[in-house]
Amino acid sequence: MSSYCASRFATQRRLSREVQVGSVGVGGDNPIRIQSMTTTLTQDVDATVKQSIALAESGCEIVRVTAPNKKAAQALKDIRANFTAAGFGHIPLVADIHFLPNAAMEAIEHVEKVRVNPGNYADNKKFAVLEYTDAEYEAELQRLYDSFSPLVKRAKELGRALRIGTNHGSLSDRIMNRYGDTPLGMVESALEFLRIAQSHGYYDMILSMKASNPKVMIEAYRLLVRHMDKEGMNYPLHLGVTEAGDGEDGRIKSAIGIGSLLMDGLGDTIRVSLTEDPVYEIPVAQALAQKIMEQWRPSRSDLGRESPKPDSVDPFHFQRRQISKIQLGKFAKLGSEEPPTVITPVPHPISEYVTIAAEAKTSRPALGDSKLEGILVKADSIDDLEKLTELCEAINGAAEFVVVELNPKLPLDEVSLALPPQQHHLAALRDFGDDDYNDYKQFVHLCAQFKIRPIIGLSPTADDGILSEPTDDTIITLHSSIAPSAPNHRIGYYRQLADRLKHWKNKSPLWIRNPKPARSKTAVSSPFLDKLLHASILTGSLLCDGIGDMVSIESDDDLVRSTRLAYNVLQGAGSRITKTEFVACPSCGRTLFDLQTTTQRIRGKTGHLKGVKIAIMGCIVNGPGEMADADFGYVGGAPAKINLYVGKTCVKYNIPQAEADDRLIDLIKEHGKWVDPKPVTT
Template identity: 30%
Template sequence: MRRKTLQIPVGNIFIGSNYPIIVQSMTNTATTNIDDTVDQCIKLFNANAKLVRITAQNVKEAEALKLIKQNLLTKGYNQPIAADIHFNPQLALIAAQYVDKIRINPGNFVNLFPNNISYTSAQYQQELNAIEIEIEKLLPILINNNVAVRIGVNKGSLSPRLIDKYGNNIEAAIESAIESALIFNKLNFNNLVISIKTSSVYETIKANRLLTSKLDSLGLLYPIHLGVTEAGIDKQGIIKSTIAIGNLLLDGIGDTIRVSLTGDPLKEIPAAQNILNSYRKFVPLPLLPIYDYTLEYCPKIFTNNNLADGLPPSDIDFIEINNLNPFEVISKKLETNKYVNLKLNTSQFDLYSLSIILGRGWIDGWLRDIYLVDNNLKQDTLNDIWEILQATGKRKTLTEVISCPSCGRTMYDIEKITKEVKERFSKYPGLTLAVMGCIVNGPGEMKEAQAGIVGNGLNKANIYIYGKLVSKNIPINDVVDEFEKQLKIYNLI
């Protein structure tokens, strides 16, 4: 059953539990290139995106939103657009005059003490007061222009103030969202949507479950936007997003979604629609346990041949599922057993359904091993299963490459570089690499990776190892070679 929320007007649509789940995306054009940005918005709207977000990283870009909105209306597109604001509250004051929704990142909206690692109680309160002052300045413009706000928390860019108090963890991310929501609520502004994103599937699921529980206990019934940040490229990004978004939707959590895929944002819309179509097949979800997340058990993938972990031992009890009622079969077995092992023919399932079923089982801890009984199991299909297992964090057999979807701040071909990194460094289990679009959020949001490439200007990039800048302003055509050199220097490969 879907979580009950307020119904939030955003332009000519509503976001909330009484309305269909909204699919949205974000442009990756330069915002000041009005024609390109308008054209990409139109393509996304024609593909059935209901909301498009546009970066506004300086005054010129924030002012450009006026022409973008005007041009869209002139061309007959009255769907809402949102402005993505980081670091500078003044940009929100400008953008809110022209768009239908503002996304603010509370982790960098106000930072009075940028060099602080630890905070006194007085400094903590001083910064909290400063956030309230900036929000108060914004409110008249929001109200006069009927503009909604998304409080968009990203675990990779949390406020140092909250990291000092809680650690760099889910608890700090939830507190970041709650404290901002409470300020807006105190000031009688409730046209809010809230999101918490991480690059970890497990953390994204856990954070949103805890967030909604806390919001509801406080009577803050705000809609939730779902997504996995830096989900990655192609199938990897689709699998990670499907596990997290699909299973949160099954929990009744989520009113708007974005599948963040590296590259052309048009690819995001069909992927999001497929997630919506897949999760609906499993509604209503029968009762299933949620165990504490641990790495005590390493799941195995058995097959009829010598692929993966080979044939299963005879003493493992498997239950067979099909694509009609898999969760009902699983729930019945779990009435008398703590765990299940699943037997399935993958040809009966699409990638989205497999990601939701297996992802939920491994994340929530009730699934152990699986047995793929396909007579002609294809290596590509098996690779997909490995990707699903890897995305849950329960067993790593591949190098993980996290990469941002890019936006107008990205000034190089991030899709090409991500593919090169994935191909060249694919066989290092346990290694996590990052390819990020820009230095605005890149260094902070790649904290889950041991090493990463971060764009820094037109066709230039920096290289980071363990969060430390080790190579700067590398021409983009040379950056993967330099990256390999640095990985070897630091004994990562």
């Protein structure tokens, strides 16, 4: 058994206690529940009810409403009454509480669940540099006990649920100074509140560990489960990547963080946080939930066989797999210190090399810094191979290198007769079965003879003889065809393959291939969203485990779309930065400006700044913390006033919003990170 999940190879759901949120059960045997949050001013009861109805009609099963103060919490009474009168009494409402216990005590009277942020609730968050003695630390815990206990007791009396929702961006001074800005600090922040609640015999709680960085978020949830297991706790988990942003990037980040955990069997309710109208969050969350629930396997005891041996990855600390250095093209290279390389499949046969080269060359302006590195072509016949010379000459620098995928049915002796004389930057890929060791040896020898880079596609149960060979110049990938009915999922097979390579001290780079996903007849997502989620979950999960040196998205026939999606997934996983990184929170009733239009406007002005990270926050609740690894921050400080940050430090206060964009650009220039955008060519 893994230290945080039943299996890292197949999706076996973690068994949690069931918590009733109004009429909706969370955890236990219930399906994954879909949540979202209103963005209206809470005191505007009519607007909040209207948006709650729109969410419910879109499929949202639990609706959250911010209650930043007691007056907003009092408005929840009418919101609940009007929402029920409109026919939605079965949809639970959740009050979102950050700082004020009196607001929480008011809210618990009106709604089915209250979310408490343990880093803010009756706690200090001034980022002061302090050292706590053990006695001072215990005194702080006693103060928390006194502040939180009344809410726990009232929730127990009324049969309400609580969510202890830790945010990476809002850890208290006490936690920061004892544990640092770490996943462990996030976990301990939640455990403090759990222990207080349990001391009162209260157990109707749900936990969350949100961060804008998927790696941090994934590690925090894994660590939370391990610590809960140690203390005999089995509370349900609410999953989400906070401040994920908007558009394709926001969906990718959310799918990486949420999807990775769901594939490991963790998670009972989810929210996809987008800087968009919250109604647009629902179809993404529904598609994620459906995709994972279709993967669920029965518990291990029902399978009648032993669990596979856990892999050797440390799931609580990111470390990239160590690999050999390999030069692929003039600039493209693989290595433990190099970002993963992108391979783009082309839909045309090799005989159409003129078309392939033309598309590769015309893709350059559309891709920008997401350049075309490797292209993947298929050789299904000897005639195809005989056109390789023309293809390589036609490409002429439009791509760094060419990978030719050999049909396994082609006899290798015939392949040897058809291969062209030495071509620079050419690699050959061939799949091998369990009993193909001799063919493998012949293939490697053939590649050496023609000075072609060998790429080996292996089945999950590949011969140890292949894995144990010294392969400093070989790249490994998973066999392209794995049946959907296979006992493990594709993520698990890559994990097992990486572990077997480690066992044999084989440092061959690993290529993550994203094949076209099998589309369910009951699919609720669009074809493109399905491809995006599939690529984000598979590739993102592995990258966040430190596995993966080449990436290809092979589900789209459009060269630009598939290349861009691969780069965006790499950026979402924090593995390769090719454009500006935006950390943008979803709007809510605390927001002091229009987040959607502001984010789009700032993106339009700064989206060309490769490697710069900009945080756009509607208020200060999580802003300074989530900006810990951002270069610059744009934060609502007061109505129509913006505060500008460098990292966690506020350097400009109360700037009129009309001036804030230009002042942000001035700040970027002052710190030497501004470049003028390239002129648009037509």
